[in-house]
Amino acid sequence: MKKILYIAIAVFGLTTTSCSEDLMETYAPGALTEEVALQTVDDVQLLLNTVYAGLTSRTQSEFVSIFTDEVGIGFANGGQGVNDDYVFFLTPQSTGPAAIWANNYVTLARINRVLLNVDKIVPADATEKARLDKIKAEALTLRAYCHLTILSYFTTNMKDTSALAGILSNKIFVADDNDYPRNTNGEFYSLIQSDLTNAITLYNSLPPAQSLFSNIYASKVLAQGLKARAYAYAGDYTNAETWADTVINTSGLSLSTYANYPSVFLTESNPTSVEVIFKLKRTTAQNAQASNLHNAWYNGNPTTAGAPYYEISRALFNKLATNDTRYRTMVSPVSVIDPNYASSANVRDSDRLLINKHGGTLSGTTTWAQTATNGNNNDIKIMRLAEMYMIKAEARTAAGDLTGAATAVKSLLDRRYNAVQPLPSYANATAAWKGILDERRKEFAFEGYRFIDIKRLGTLANSGIDRDPADYQSATANYPGGNPANLPLTSYKWALPIPASETNVNSAVQQNPGY
Numbered sequence: 001m002k003k004i005l006y007i008a009i010a011v012f013g014l015t016t017t018s019c020s021e022d023l024m025e026t027y028a029p030g031a032l033t034e035e036v037a038l039q040t041v042d043d044v045q046l047l048l049n050t051v052y053a054g055l056t057s058r059t060q061s062e063f064v065s066i067f068t069d070e071v072g073i074g075f076a077n078g079g080q081g082v083n084d085d086y087v088f089f090l091t092p093q094s095t096g097p098a099a100i101w102a103n104n105y106v107t108l109a110r111i112n113r114v115l116l117n118v119d120k121i122v123p124a125d126a127t128e129k130a131r132l133d134k135i136k137a138e139a140l141t142l143r144a145y146c147h148l149t150i151l152s153y154f155t156t157n158m159k160d161t162s163a164l165a166g167i168l169s170n171k172i173f174v175a176d177d178n179d180y181p182r183n184t185n186g187e188f189y190s191l192i193q194s195d196l197t198n199a200i201t202l203y204n205s206l207p208p209a210q211s212l213f214s215n216i217y218a219s220k221v222l223a224q225g226l227k228a229r230a231y232a233y234a235g236d237y238t239n240a241e242t243w244a245d246t247v248i249n250t251s252g253l254s255l256s257t258y259a260n261y262p263s264v265f266l267t268e269s270n271p272t273s274v275e276v277i278f279k280l281k282r283t284t285a286q287n288a289q290a291s292n293l294h295n296a297w298y299n300g301n302p303t304t305a306g307a308p309y310y311e312i313s314r315a316l317f318n319k320l321a322t323n324d325t326r327y328r329t330m331v332s333p334v335s336v337i338d339p340n341y342a343s344s345a346n347v348r349d350s351d352r353l354l355i356n357k358h359g360g361t362l363s364g365t366t367t368w369a370q371t372a373t374n375g376n377n378n379d380i381k382i383m384r385l386a387e388m389y390m391i392k393a394e395a396r397t398a399a400g401d402l403t404g405a406a407t408a409v410k411s412l413l414d415r416r417y418n419a420v421q422p423l424p425s426y427a428n429a430t431a432a433w434k435g436i437l438d439e440r441r442k443e444f445a446f447e448g449y450r451f452i453d454i455k456r457l458g459t460l461a462n463s464g465i466d467r468d469p470a471d472y473q474s475a476t477a478n479y480p481g482g483n484p485a486n487l488p489l490t491s492y493k494w495a496l497p498i499p500a501s502e503t504n505v506n507s508a509v510q511q512n513p514g515y
Contacts, residue, residue, distance in 0.1 A: 038117040041131050048114050048135050051142055052217075054107040056280040056380060060149075060448030062296035063096030068450040070316055071355075072471035073479070074308035075348045076299065081310070087481030090493050092515055098499035100153055101166070104146040108169035111146070114139040116172060130210045137202035141218040141226065143170070144195040145382070148230050151188045152452050156495040156512065159235035159456075161186030164510060179508040182498075185234070192230050199223045213252065215272055216281040216379070221251045225277050225383050232391045233456060241395035244388040253277065253385045255415040261325040265357045267368045268379055277383040284374045292377040294359045294369045297446075301367045302360045304334050304352070312353040312445075314341065314468035319442060325416050326442055332356040333363050341470050348476040357446050386412055386443050390436060394457075397432040405432050409439055416443075433461035455494045464489045 038044055065071050066085040073082065083089065085096060118136045123129040150166035157163045164182040170191055203211070203220035213219055224247050231240035247253075256264055256275040263270040270276065282293075289295045300306035312331060320327040332354035338344055341351040354360075358378040359369020369376050389412045396404035406424040413421040426432035437457045440449060458464045465484040472482035487493060492514030502509055 034113070034117070039121070041121060041123070041128050041135070044114060044118050044121065044135055045131070047110060047117070048139060051107055051110045051114065051139065052280065054103065054110060055142070056282060056291075057099065057103045058291065058293045058296050058380060059096065059099040059103060061293065061380070061446055063100070064448045064451040065296070065446050066310065067096065068454065069313055069465050069467045069484070070445050070450055071297065071310035072313040072353070073348065073477050074297070074311045075352055076307035077309045082479055087479055088487045088493060089481070090497060092497040092500040092503060092511070094497065097153070097496035098501055100496070101150070101499050101502060104150050105169060108143060108146050109172075111139050111143045112169065112172050115143070130207055133202045134206055134210045137199040137223075138218040140195040140199040140202070141223045144192045144199070144223070144226055144230070147188055147192050148226065148233070151185060152233060153496045154498065154512065155185055158185065158233045161189065167509065178505055180506060181508045182510050189230060189234055193227065196223045196227050196230075213272065215276045215279055218278065221247060221253070222278045222383060224251075225388060228388060228391050229383070232394060237395035237398040240391050244391040244395070247277070247385070247388045248392070251277070251385070255385055255389070255412065257415050258325040258418045261416065262329045262362055265329055265378070266360055266362070275384050275386070276381060277385060279382055280380040282377050282379050284376060287370065287373060287375045287377045289371050292369065292371060293380060294378065295371055297355050298371070300371045302355060302358070302369055303332060303365050303367050304354065305365070306371070308354055310355070312355055314351070314353070314470045315466045316441065316445060317353050318468065319438065323417055323419075324442070325418070328356075328362055330355070330357045330445060332360050334365055344474070346476050347470050347474045351470070355446065381447055390440055390443070393436050397429055397436065400429070402426045402429070402432050405436065409435065412439070412443070430460070430462055433457055434463050437461045437463055454489070458489045
């Protein structure tokens with residue numbers, strides 16, 4: 001982690017050095033030191049902007065979709081994933097876990113500098129005071145998000161407060177201070193909830209001009225939603241439901257409907273008051289194949305001519321109903337659907353289930369997202385209102401209220417179909433957990449949820465990785481390592497490896513079992 005932090009800091013000219021190094025280095029008057037660079041509200045706001053920029057990564061959506069069961073191998077695949085992520089090959093050198101670790105710790109390094117310097121600035125008036133409080137609230141919210149992300153991927157058990165998470169990053173790490181052991185989940189959850197509580201207090205103190213909701217910035221609604229998520233991850237469903245209800249009832253947001261759900265993912269044109277709690281905004285100037293969300297699965301635009309490396313897995317496709325708006329959002333209109341795929345001699349060509357989410361189209365071949373200079377590319381969704389309804393369903397199931405769980409799920413289904421849906425029926429708690437896990441699979445596909453969802457709910461639902469044999473043992477898609485039997489719910493791989501980039505420079509950090 002230390003090496004990563006200094007790379008990030010150096011980029012922005014904010015490197016601090018130890019006393020011994022200070023004695024050896026000459027001081028150049030006018031040098032852009034941290035003290036010089038961060039003197040005004042605008043300065044700290046610019047630093048906070050780099051936090052948002054640093055978080056904008058498709059890694060979770062990409063890695064999770066391939067490593068779990070959201071994708072099958074595309075007809076234009078040239079070997080991508082078939083020797084590592086798709087066949088569950090995971091080591092400390094794997095790029096997915098390394099990117100998740102690095103991205104969050106680089107971001108935390110910037111956040112901690114925002115938090116250190118925001119308190120040093122003396123506001124000139126009430127307006128500046130409000131701006132500083134808002135900056136601090138956003139930074140605390142994003143610090144909680146980063147810590148929760150690290151915990152969820154790298155701990156062996158999210159509900160065990162004594163299990164190890166990552167390394168708490170609630171300070172600025174100085175030079176030659178490399179060796180830190182991992183902290184426990186209990187320590188992580190404590191800081192996460194403290195940061196969110198403090199952030200909400202600051203949000204509540206803001207005047208109306210600073211309190212307007214925007215889904216491209218951290219907000220009180222995001223802080224409340226993260227409380228619900230963190231409590232759910234910890235298994236504290238009493239508090240999880242309280243905060244989920246708070247978001248549902250007081251945020252002013254509404255679930256998207258059958259009609260406008262596609263606009264959330266295809267064209268980014270949904271109203272601010274619909275569905276999205278927080279997303280990482282991308283601009284046309286940022287269009288690049290290496291970072292566009294749709295290019296996680298396509299060489300070019302999200303259509304046949306875009307040469308898909310990956311397609312929708314057959315098992316996921318088989319769960320989608322054609323009158324569910326998520327079907328038309330997820331499945332490209334130019335897909336080729338083979339009803340006899342199971343017996344096809346060439347399933348990769350006869351059954352082309354093209355990913356439409358994100359940036360695709362409801363008709364024709366011209367997609368909204370492009371892979372070209374100044375072309376459209378999708379924002380990265382971090383939290384949506386739908387998650388709050390699913391957390392409520394989990395909480396009702398945990399409380400033994402299966403009718404309440406079904407009612408929460410129905411609230412979502414009524415908005416996803418073009419007609420009112422019947423109340424789901426769950427014979428027992430296991431069936432309810434399975435129903436919730438299946439619904440989350442459809443709702444959050446290609447958004448980076450599936451790995452964590454199976455990790456925390458799979459045993460309760462008696463349901464793990466679900467791949468159709470066509471995706472791993474057919475004549476033209478023969479990848480025996482991708483058999484779901486190779487990643488059971490008991491596998492050590494549900495805790496990602498601490499990356500070699502960390503263990504190589506940190507002698508105190510503990511590696512997860514199995515690696």
